Amino acid sequence: MQVQIGRIKKDIDAIGEFTATPGKGITRLTFSQEYEKARSYIVEELRKIDAKVSITVAGNLRGRLEGSDKGKPVVMLGSHIDSVYQGGRFDGVVGVVSALEAARVIVDNNIAHRYPIDVVVFPEEEGSRFGSILVGSRAWAGKLSLDELSRLKDEQGIDYLKAMKQMDITPEDENILIPEQVKAMLELHIEQSLVLESKSLKIGVVEAIAGIRQFSVTLNGVSNHAGATPMSLRFDALQGAAEIISAVEDIANQHARKSTVATVGFLKCEPGQANVIPGRVQFTLDIRDTDSGSLDETVEKITTLIANTCQNRGLTYNLEPRSDTPPVVLSEKMVHLIERIARKRKLGTLRMISGALHDSSILAELTDVGMIFIPSKRGRSHCPEEFTDIGDIELGANVLLETAIELAT
Amino acid sequence: MQVQIGRIKKDIDAIGEFTATPGKGITRLTFSQEYEKARSYIVEELRKIDAKVSITVAGNLRGRLEGSDKGKPVVMLGSHIDSVYQGGRFDGVVGVVSALEAARVIVDNNIAHRYPIDVVVFPEEEGSRFGSILVGSRAWAGKLSLDELSRLKDEQGIDYLKAMKQMDITPEDENILIPEQVKAMLELHIEQSLVLESKSLKIGVVEAIAGIRQFSVTLNGVSNHAGATPMSLRFDALQGAAEIISAVEDIANQHARKSTVATVGFLKCEPGQANVIPGRVQFTLDIRDTDSGSLDETVEKITTLIANTCQNRGLTYNLEPRSDTPPVVLSEKMVHLIERIARKRKLGTLRMISGALHDSSILAELTDVGMIFIPSKRGRSHCPEEFTDIGDIELGANVLLETAIELAT
Numbered sequence: 144m145q146v147q148i149g150r151i152k153k154d155i156d157a158i159g160e161f162t163a164t165p166g167k168g169i170t171r172l173t174f175s176q177e178y179e180k181a182r183s184y185i186v187e188e189l190r191k192i193d194a195k196v197s198i199t200v201a202g203n204l205r206g207r208l209e210g211s212d213k214g215k216p217v218v219m220l221g222s223h224i225d226s227v228y229q230g231g232r233f234d235g236v237v238g239v240v241s242a243l244e245a246a247r248v249i250v251d252n253n254i255a256h257r258y259p260i261d262v263v264v265f266p267e268e269e270g271s272r273f274g275s276i277l278v279g280s281r282a283w284a285g286k287l288s289l290d291e292l293s294r295l296k297d298e299q300g301i302d303y304l305k306a307m308k309q310m311d312i313t314p315e316d317e318n319i320l321i322p323e324q325v326k327a328m329l330e331l332h333i334e335q336s337l338v339l340e341s342k343s344l345k346i347g348v349v350e351a352i353a354g355i356r357q358f359s360v361t362l363n364g365v366s367n368h369a370g371a372t373p374m375s376l377r378f379d380a381l382q383g384a385a386e387i388i389s390a391v392e393d394i395a396n397q398h399a400r401k402s403t404v405a406t407v408g409f410l411k412c413e414p415g416q417a418n419v420i421p422g423r424v425q426f427t428l429d430i431r432d433t434d435s436g437s438l439d440e441t442v443e444k445i446t447t448l449i450a451n452t453c454q455n456r457g458l459t460y461n462l463e464p465r466s467d468t469p470p471v472v473l474s475e476k477m478v479h480l481i482e483r484i485a486r487k488r489k490l491g492t493l494r495m496i497s498g499a500l501h502d503s504s505i506l507a508e509l510t511d512v513g514m515i516f517i518p519s520k521r522g523r524s525h526c527p528e529e530f531t532d533i534g535d536i537e538l539g540a541n542v543l544l545e546t547a548i549e550l551a552t
Numbered sequence: 553m554q555v556q557i558g559r560i561k562k563d564i565d566a567i568g569e570f571t572a573t574p575g576k577g578i579t580r581l582t583f584s585q586e587y588e589k590a591r592s593y594i595v596e597e598l599r600k601i602d603a604k605v606s607i608t609v610a611g612n613l614r615g616r617l618e619g620s621d622k623g624k625p626v627v628m629l630g631s632h633i634d635s636v637y638q639g640g641r642f643d644g645v646v647g648v649v650s651a652l653e654a655a656r657v658i659v660d661n662n663i664a665h666r667y668p669i670d671v672v673v674f675p676e677e678e679g680s681r682f683g684s685i686l687v688g689s690r691a692w693a694g695k696l697s698l699d700e701l702s703r704l705k706d707e708q709g710i711d712y713l714k715a716m717k718q719m720d721i722t723p724e725d726e727n728i729l730i731p732e733q734v735k736a737m738l739e740l741h742i743e744q745s746l747v748l749e750s751k752s753l754k755i756g757v758v759e760a761i762a763g764i765r766q767f768s769v770t771l772n773g774v775s776n777h778a779g780a781t782p783m784s785l786r787f788d789a790l791q792g793a794a795e796i797i798s799a800v801e802d803i804a805n806q807h808a809r810k811s812t813v814a815t816v817g818f819l820k821c822e823p824g825q826a827n828v829i830p831g832r833v834q835f836t837l838d839i840r841d842t843d844s845g846s847l848d849e850t851v852e853k854i855t856t857l858i859a860n861t862c863q864n865r866g867l868t869y870n871l872e873p874r875s876d877t878p879p880v881v882l883s884e885k886m887v888h889l890i891e892r893i894a895r896k897r898k899l900g901t902l903r904m905i906s907g908a909l910h911d912s913s914i915l916a917e918l919t920d921v922g923m924i925f926i927p928s929k930r931g932r933s934h935c936p937e938e939f940t941d942i943g944d945i946e947l948g949a950n951v952l953l954e955t956a957i958e959l960a961t
Contacts, residue, residue: 228823335777336780337781368907368934373745373811374805381797382801385794385798385801386798388794392783402782406826408790410819414637415819417679417815417836417874418636419637419817497780523776525823
């Protein structure tokens, strides 16, 4: 059984048109106009193969092919279509359209399957609109209440539930996923790093997903005149931030585990004038590791660093946790299954760790999860230059298709 | 002769209403609606005393009291009314309204003066709208051509001359100031630092104004996924910036001269997402010193630092000079005159250095310049908390008035 790569390419091209920043990469924030166009495209494609389309809690989109046996747990295939600001065309989208194509192949060829197959699109995976990641999968898994969803707000102050309503996205099934209802979850995703490319391999099989702890940090100093205030009398919040950012890099670099990464990706400096000492700086911290003890240790070192730096500089600070997802070890059974199918297709595989989080991390607490990685050119991701060769997408989509058929029959 | 402090207070309160950020300090960008309201207020007050109001090159506002002798050079009193973003109510405004009040007292009391007296408002002193400081005085002094003015653009791409036109500000006198036309320039200004307060003195007499060199720095790295990219494969522009910012502080701190200051006041990080490695960072550099050799030395150290840091980190950079004003030693004659008048009024004085630039720095190349400082509470300036006691303003305005009378008679 083979996917039709022409259809996948058409899907990727169609969805790639829906961006708020044309010419400057993909900006498709959850429940934006662009998001809604992409979502409608998927819904239409699912309806063409008579999938039963429904909306679940938090706006997850589900297209179901019923199985021949009643009451069997579902084989779920999916990913996301929301993006970071000025991101790429492949992150998430490749997983969604490959799942869609797998469903098309199964329907076209009348492949018998006892288990239902769900093509799923999880909203707000990236957290770019509401500042919190994996929202769709977390809500569906019962880890985010409606009350918590209503407290997630975008920059305009619009909350998650209101944003859903504005796009006429109304859940038809508000039930939480329970383990008994899900046989397995499969996600095909671009690697977002250089490892596969550097080893000239096409298929990565994810063994574990790094845990992530994100914080929003605010440093408060004293805003004052840049010319008239002697160096010794300054309480410069940006100098405090610079010291902390440099030390964050040192802490991650010096860590014994190579999977430890720490990033400051956002920084805002107030009042932000060339001739005024910054009185207030806000920045984000993103710390990841596949080992939970090691992750805690890094967070501990960084929080101590922030406290000490601020004390030494006469600054005050606020450290607000934004997300905390523990590392996840994926199902050994699924790793073996994907490896077997790849081998049958004469594809070399590499067991890998995912430094990026995925909705699969959440599903892994409910069911067996398998993740297939395909190469990212030069490791670029979350940027307009993000690229994966269509031939590599075809290889990955075929492994996804065959794994899904094996699980569903 | 005494100023009427009630009138000065009324002026300050009236002008303090004109802000684009009510409740969050004064934001009065040059040729904005708020600026125009403040300027109109001054024009109206000048017309009440029959001053001859005119606009000179680059939108400098001049209100003239003609002298009894024909063809004598002018005694200029003035400052600015444009502000930084979310600045204070006193910076610049105190100098303008004290000059206005001096003119009112001279007219009210029919004080004979052989020399003309000009009350002057210089636009774009702070550089907050067009990114370049002291624009009005520099253009008037012949140091900025019309062509250069047309290349100064605000964030919306509106150039300086177009912004003037939008506010119907049309120069009636496009002549450049020449030394023969100006007998002296006097500016009263808040200190913007803690020195007077710490010595419980009310009057500072400025001997020298620090030179300033400003740069806009851009670092380019590679924007990539914050989770999937190992620390060793990163080209993080914000990490480069943090290293540079910390070293800028060290360089200024270690400098033998206590008057050396260096500030990074603005920083923008792109794409600015918690889970994306910053690929591009822009920041400003502001370096000041009263000694020109020492200023050059600091700039040299910092530019070498930027080059080395970028080379070590595999970043590229661009260093764009934004302004370059040499240190200025003010007229010894004026220092003595101000000290004598203060002494007569039984006021202790302190000879000081101004770390902040003023339009007086530019005028000092044409004529004798005197600058009078009055205390800033806790040294705060360029922020909403900026404050100077009305009693201190009265003392300073009286010294300004009497010095002006002495110079003009």
